[in-house]
Amino acid sequence: MGRIAVLTSGGDAPGMNAAARALTRKGIALGFEIWGVRRGYRGLMEEDLVPLGPREVGDVLQRGGTMLGTARAEEFKTPAGQKRALEALEKYRIEGLVVIGGDGSLHGAQALHEQGVRTIGIPATIDNDIPGTEIAIGVDTALNTVVEAINKLRDTAASHERTFVIETMGRDCGYLALMAGLAGGAEAILIPEAPFDLKEVARRVLRSHRAGKKHSFIVVSEGIRQHLELRPFQSVGEYVGAYIADETGLEVRVTVLGHVQRGGAPTAFDRLLATRFGVAAAQALQEGKSGRMLALQRGEIVSLPLKEALQGRRELDLELLELAYLLSG
Numbered sequence: 001m002g003r004i005a006v007l008t009s010g011g012d013a014p015g016m017n018a019a020a021r022a023l024t025r026k027g028i029a030l031g032f033e034i035w036g037v038r039r040g041y042r043g044l045m046e047e048d049l050v051p052l053g054p055r056e057v058g059d060v061l062q063r064g065g066t067m068l069g070t071a072r073a074e075e076f077k078t079p080a081g082q083k084r085a086l087e088a089l090e091k092y093r094i095e096g097l098v099v100i101g102g103d104g105s106l107h108g109a110q111a112l113h114e115q116g117v118r119t120i121g122i123p124a125t126i127d128n129d130i131p132g133t134e135i136a137i138g139v140d141t142a143l144n145t146v147v148e149a150i151n152k153l154r155d156t157a158a159s160h161e162r163t164f165v166i167e168t169m170g171r172d173c174g175y176l177a178l179m180a181g182l183a184g185g186a187e188a189i190l191i192p193e194a195p196f197d198l199k200e201v202a203r204r205v206l207r208s209h210r211a212g213k214k215h216s217f218i219v220v221s222e223g224i225r226q227h228l229e230l231r232p233f234q235s236v237g238e239y240v241g242a243y244i245a246d247e248t249g250l251e252v253r254v255t256v257l258g259h260v261q262r263g264g265a266p267t268a269f270d271r272l273l274a275t276r277f278g279v280a281a282a283q284a285l286q287e288g289k290s291g292r293m294l295a296l297q298r299g300e301i302v303s304l305p306l307k308e309a310l311q312g313r314r315e316l317d318l319e320l321l322e323l324a325y326l327l328s329g
């Protein structure tokens with residue numbers, strides 16, 4: 001009976017538990033012994049592994065976060081760190097490793113694959129910045145969290161006739177801001193993938209205010225920070241909020257959603273996606289596959305080489321930006 005290990009790494013994403021559960025139970029059904037690595041690559045380097053049976057992954061399907069714990073481990077990027085990880089895998093006689101995580105974590109999986117470890121990657125990150133898959137685990141839940149926040153802010157914004165700037169996560173990717181802005185009826189959406197002119201945004205808000213729209217929403221992605229000159233500890237939202245208030249003279253409030261977007265029970269979509277990915281990972285290892293990432297493409301779960309899946313930058317449909325402006329009225 002072969003041994004499979006599973007780890008979660010990088011930013012946690014709702015649905016990671018559902019993926020670990022599905023992998024464990026399907027893996028056991030296929031005859032594998034399953035081990036959980038605690039705290040991502042850090043835990044792997046430190047040999048922090050625990051056996052996982054069907055009961056260990058009970059009651060986690062509906063929970064956000066990750067029961068295995070996660071970490072960011074700079075040392076793992078070095079040859080010495082990877083050597084430690086390889087030694088741990090050898091010591092525990094692990095024959096296959098499933099990495100559940102974002103772009104960085106999956107690059108780590110590719111590095112191990114290149115050194116002879118049989119690895120399968122499962123994309124899980126609220127940023128949705130992995131080029132090879134239409135959507136990663138956690139994105140749908142985070143998106144719903146942002147839209148729900150916009151709904152709530154709408155009540156107070158309308159009551160006070162205020163302009164709101166809402167900052168979403170997305171380290172270098174504007175997906176969350178773009179989709180939440182469109183779904184939430186934002187007046188303007190600022191993302192790193194598209195050039196923007198704050199003066200023009202201010203003009204637009206003022207124009208629609210004068211035309212009778214007394215409250216409006218500007219959704220900004222944290223990813224635009226590289227285009228702004230932020231003071232230490234100043235958020236992107238605060239910067240844009242101060243600018244718009246200054247330019248328009250309107251009453252502006254800023255909400256930085258922050259890590260709230262990473263938590264919460266996974267939506268049905270995320271549970272189903274994670275479950276399908278988890279099952280497919282166990283099957284892929286049984287088929288002897290390695291160095292591959294599972295992905296959702298046109299509704300189907302497919303597997304493609306990690307290298308290919310991580311290549312380049314995720315493309316966004318920038319026409320949606322124009323659509324958001326048009327529909328914001």
Ligand code: ADP
Binds near residue numbers: 011106
């Ligand atoms: P995410 O996986 O959510 O994108 P990070 O980019 O922080 O999060 O990556 C998580 C961890 O994956 C890092 O702390 C590091 O241990 C590992 N990692 C990231 N990039 C690489 C890389 N190029 N090679 C090997 N390991 C990496």
Ligand code: F6P
Binds near residue numbers: 102171
């Ligand atoms: O990659 C997921 C993410 O939540 C990004 O959106 C954000 O920039 C980053 O992680 C925050 O990282 P940390 O957990 O270190 O605060």
